[in-house]
């Protein structure tokens with residue numbers, strides 16, 4: 001069964017309030033690929049208010065006009081609504097540019113003067129959203145300069161949107177947070193984790209808390225294990241400077257992977273209010289079993305890609321990538337077995353894996369249910385597969401349930417079938433659209449609260465310490481594979497295996513009619 005829900009693109013809710021958006025790093029990669037196209041999509045969807053000013057900030061010598069050309073190019077090249085054929089001048093008139101160096105206080109005085117003049121000219125109420133799409137070293141100094149220059153002393157609300165990474169470990173995250181808190185209150189800080197802006201990650205909450213069919217089964221009595229995969233085909237690209245110090249553990253596990261764990265494992269909130277939801281999420285991290293570096297090596301596998309072939313192209317190994325140190329031990333793959341030691345999840349392993357240069361781009365969550373107490377069909381050729389609930393996050397978006405059913409035309413042969421819902425391609429807004437919109441609206445549900453960040457580091461730090469030890473294995477895996485086979489061990493020790501994800505060659509029931517083809521087959 002495939003359903004195309006003609007749902008509205010964003011929840012109804014009208015337009016964002018009139019405000020000024022300060023986009024620091026307006027000429028950078030993130031701004032061009034994500035933020036400017038997201039603003040354009042919000043404009044096309046009529047989400048942006050009439051009275052709205054964007055002030056792009058960077059060191060490059062641009063005028064308003066040249067910045068507007070850059071905005072248009074970015075929206076055309078990377079935007080979801082690039083061909084919507086709307087009125088470009090009406091969109092671009094919102095954009096202005098101030099050349100400023102985040103290290104120079106006098107530049108902030110100029111920025112403030114320009115902002116005040118634009119706010120007066122456009123009759124804006126003085127609400128200010130500061131987005132720091134800057135290198136992490138600039139986060140704290142820029143926040144300080146915003147405070148010292150008086151830019152934060154505005155008439156309306158002020159909010160700070162801060163990009164990842166939020167620190168390198170718990171200690172540096174605390175230092176960064178302390179610096180931000182000197183200028184902004186916690187409820188004014190919006191820490192981005194773009195996975196929380198993904199349609200299907202947000203949908204986990206609805207699937208769980210709006211469907212009575214799942215709640216009685218959502219626990220260790222019915223669920224055998226949970227598998228979360230986020231695989232990428234891209235390599236380190238031009239980000240070696242950052243990635244060499246981060247690795248897959250800090251780049252993906254500390255934030256995106258743990259966020260997905262929280263969404264799957266949280267208790268129902270008392271109300272659908274942002275703090276109630278975030279309170280429940282953080283309790284998951286409090287129950288997450290922390291490993292010492294000695295224990296970590298039994299539950300965590302790290303790997304690094306070597307040369308291989310992806311989608312018909314030869315690609316080089318990590319150590320040969322530009323900017324990567326010869327003999328680098330940075331991990332590009334992590335698999336881990338986690339335990340959440342609370343009543344609901346005690347004894348249920350959560351397996352995570354994420355890596356670069358893997359065979360396919362896929363983010364998927366598989367909930368594997370326990371086997372039937374007795375297999376009545378054991379002598380009919382084949383083993384009964386477990387029921388699976390699969391949440392497809394990316395690139396396909398949807399959900400399917402794998403069931404066992406009688407093969408049509410046979411007496412007893414059992415085949416796995418999939419009941420499937422697929423979100424129509426291109427209907428979902430980009431993560432950054434949702435998150436920008438939420439920040440404009442003052443909804444921080446899908447941003448990470450400080451206690452989440454801190455506890456996530458507390459879990460990750462001992463694993464990172466284990467990774468610095470020379471005797472911790474770093475398993476090579478060829479680009480284009482599914483990571484080191486050592487990651488299979490984590491599941492095999494518990495009698496499980498990774499389920500194939502979208503894009504992975506899967507055995508299908510070759511004798512069944514088309515609508516009875518299942519995705520993975522439980523044999």
Ligand SMILES: NC(=O)C1=CN([C@@H]2O[C@H](COP(=O)(O)OP(=O)(O)OC[C@H]3O[C@@H](n4cnc5c(N)ncnc54)[C@H](OP(=O)(O)O)[C@@H]3O)[C@@H](O)[C@H]2O)C=CC1
Nearest residue numbers: 025026027028029030058059060101102133134136163164
């Ligand atoms: N790119 C991505 O896909 C992702 C990025 N991020 C995060 O987003 C942030 C930005 O990343 P990205 O866009 O890739 O970085 P880039 O290096 O591409 O862009 C940096 C931006 O900052 C500006 N900048 C640099 N130095 C200064 C300065 N002294 N004063 C004012 N502006 C300055 C640059 O313009 P100029 O040189 O003209 O000053 C440029 O606009 C980082 O924190 C990164 O970790 C997070 C997830 C994904």
Ligand SMILES: O=C1O[C@H](COP(=O)(O)O)[C@@H](O)[C@H](O)[C@H]1O
Nearest residue numbers: 164194230232234251252363394
């Ligand atoms: O934050 C990051 O995420 C991307 C993967 O995001 P996705 O939305 O494409 O799944 C990853 O490539 C990058 O290294 C990391 O910093």
